[in-house]
Amino acid sequence: MAYSEKVIGHYTNPQNVGTLDKSKKNVGTGLVGAPECGDVMRLQIEVDDETGLIKDAKFKTFGCGSAIASSSLATEWLKGKSVDEALKIDNMDIVEELNLPPVKIHCSVLAEDAIKAAINDYRVKNGLEEIKFESSVVH
Amino acid sequence: MIQFPIYLDHNATTPCDPRVVDAMLPYFTNHFGNAASRNHPFGWQAEEAVDYAREQVAKLIGADPKEIIFTSGATEGDNLAIKGVFDMYASKGNHIITANTEHKAVLDTCKHVEKSGGQVTYLHVKPDGLIDLQELEATITPKTILIAIMYANNEIGVLQPVREISKIARKHGVLFFSDATQAVGKIPVDVNKDGIDLMAFTGHKMYGPKGVGALYVRRKNPRVKVTSQMDGGGHERGMRSGTLNVPGIVGFGKACELCMQEMESDNKRISALRDKLENSLTKLEESYVNGSKEHRLPHVSNISFKYVEGEGLMMGFNKDIAVSSGSACTSASLEPSYVLKALGLGDDLAHSSLRFGLGRFTTEEQIDYTIQQVSKTVTHLREMSPLWEMFKEGMDMDKIEWAHH
Numbered sequence: 001m002a003y004s005e006k007v008i009g010h011y012t013n014p015q016n017v018g019t020l021d022k023s024k025k026n027v028g029t030g031l032v033g034a035p036e037c038g039d040v041m042r043l044q045i046e047v048d049d050e051t052g053l054i055k056d057a058k059f060k061t062f063g064c065g066s067a068i069a070s071s072s073l074a075t076e077w078l079k080g081k082s083v084d085e086a087l088k089i090d091n092m093d094i095v096e097e098l099n100l101p102p103v104k105i106h107c108s109v110l111a112e113d114a115i116k117a118a119i120n121d122y123r124v125k126n127g128l129e130e131i132k133f134e135s136s137v138v139h
Numbered sequence: 140m141i142q143f144p145i146y147l148d149h150n151a152t153t154p155c156d157p158r159v160v161d162a163m164l165p166y167f168t169n170h171f172g173n174a175a176s177r178n179h180p181f182g183w184q185a186e187e188a189v190d191y192a193r194e195q196v197a198k199l200i201g202a203d204p205k206e207i208i209f210t211s212g213a214t215e216g217d218n219l220a221i222k223g224v225f226d227m228y229a230s231k232g233n234h235i236i237t238a239n240t241e242h243k244a245v246l247d248t249c250k251h252v253e254k255s256g257g258q259v260t261y262l263h264v265k266p267d268g269l270i271d272l273q274e275l276e277a278t279i280t281p282k283t284i285l286i287a288i289m290y291a292n293n294e295i296g297v298l299q300p301v302r303e304i305s306k307i308a309r310k311h312g313v314l315f316f317s318d319a320t321q322a323v324g325k326i327p328v329d330v331n332k333d334g335i336d337l338m339a340f341t342g343h344k345m346y347g348p349k350g351v352g353a354l355y356v357r358r359k360n361p362r363v364k365v366t367s368q369m370d371g372g373g374h375e376r377g378m379r380s381g382t383l384n385v386p387g388i389v390g391f392g393k394a395c396e397l398c399m400q401e402m403e404s405d406n407k408r409i410s411a412l413r414d415k416l417e418n419s420l421t422k423l424e425e426s427y428v429n430g431s432k433e434h435r436l437p438h439v440s441n442i443s444f445k446y447v448e449g450e451g452l453m454m455g456f457n458k459d460i461a462v463s464s465g466s467a468c469t470s471a472s473l474e475p476s477y478v479l480k481a482l483g484l485g486d487d488l489a490h491s492s493l494r495f496g497l498g499r500f501t502t503e504e505q506i507d508y509t510i511q512q513v514s515k516t517v518t519h520l521r522e523m524s525p526l527w528e529m530f531k532e533g534m535d536m537d538k539i540e541w542a543h544h
Contacts, residue, residue: 003454008454011454017522019528033541034541035487035490035526036485036490036541038448038466038475038486038490040525060525061524062448062527064454067448067451068523
């Protein structure tokens with residue numbers, strides 16, 4: 001199976017690899033997937049207290065090229081968005097942007113789950129209620 | 140000059156040796172006859188070529204030419220041996236013993252036999268990939284008709300104790316079939332010394348063409364028979380009907396002859412390169428060789444690089460280097476290799492594995508380049524692996540509650 005140019009681009013030159021200080025109140029961390037399934041994504045957001053916008057996003061991913069590309073793309077999209085806007089990122093947008101084949105859709109689902117988990121972590125840390133999401137369909 | 144791309148997937152298939160292709164070519168054009176045409180020179184020529192190839196094939200495994208049944212490949216050989224014995228020896232029993240690290244062509248054939256009323260025992264293997272001989276013997280019942288254990292494993296290259304297995308089989312009057320696809324042509328195999336009654340192998344794993352293989356069926360002590368699985372003209376002593384693939388058989392024969400002549404010198408060179416690759420790559424932290432290192436084919440190395448995922452790893456160099464992975468990220472099931480899991484490896488280590496299969500045309504420059512590229516990619520991916528970070532921080536990952544899909 002050949003990878004799309006965009007997947008190869010993110011794989012070769014991943015954006016925003018790294019770790020944010022999770023002890024900070026304005027940092028939300030989402031860790032999704034499992035080593036046994038061959039995919040683990042950790043995605044973090046740092047929210048600007050004054051503007052409410054995501055000023056930084058970082059990821060680390062254990063997985064195939066499509067999983068790495070999905071999380072790299074997600075961090076790019078997150079930066080500069082408000083938390084509410086970030087919630088609107090849909091896994092199918094990632095599929096479309098990266099031309100993921102059907103067997104790789106689960107990678108985009110994982111990225112969407114990671115975003116939601118990071119946002120929930122941020123909300124809980126800041127005294128807000130956790131948002132209940134419907135469990136994802138494809139894994 | 141280093142040759143690109145680098146092919147290190149010789150357990151999947153091998154290139155045809157140019158000498159094999161040269162031998163085959165006349166049989167597509169000038170000597171195109173049907174080996175079963177008994178009444179004209181076209182047929183005679185084809186038959187002569189097939190007979191000669193049959194001798195070449197038999198010689199490589201220490202068999203009599205009459206004991207060679209040409210097939211379309213090892214999958215057909217596996218099917219014919221297992222189903223053929225099951226049908227032929229139905230009056231004696233219906234129990235077959237195999238192992239859970241066998242190739243799918245054996246496992247799925249056994250499943251088929253179960254559906255037809257057979258009973259199959261799937262032996263577990265030890266962490267080094269070898270079966271337990273005591274367990275094997277204890278599993279034999281008066282109804283047991285066949286032991287089906289592979290010679291060498293396709294994923295980890297581990298060699299089963301074939302001679303000990305055959306002794307047990309003989310002692311209990313049970314037939315012994317071995318899928319020797321990965322072993323024949325690579326290491327010395329002798330059906331008499333090894334005590335094998337039926338054995339499947341194929342041309343394309345030993346620098347011959349695809350689509351042709353053989354099933355060895357013992358004729359003496361004991362005389363073994365299999366019920367044919369395809370009806371037709373009664374070719375191959377009635378065990379495998381179908382017009383013989385003359386050019387393929389000629390190429391297969393030539394490939395066997397070359398393996399016989401060059402195996403020893405090839406192995407010396409290839410195993411040195413394999414050891415160099417393996418020793419260099421296992422210097423990387425948290426990398427482990429899968430399966431027995433002692434009882435193993437000389438050209439294979441299966442290594443898990445913990446905390447990086449196999450498919451992601453291959454993507455770092457697969458434009459230049461072809462290897463294969465036990466990760467199944469591409470397959471619909473997303474299940475990692477059942478062979479590695481059978482060794483007791485966790486799914487995480489199975490997902491992190493690469494199989495390197497060296498071959499006759501692999502060069503030292505290619506191995507040096509591979510060591511460099513794989514090491515670089517493992518390091519690069521670990522820098523972006525959350526698991527590597529947790530490991531480095533001394534976190535116990537077994538205690539994390541992972542969201543299993």
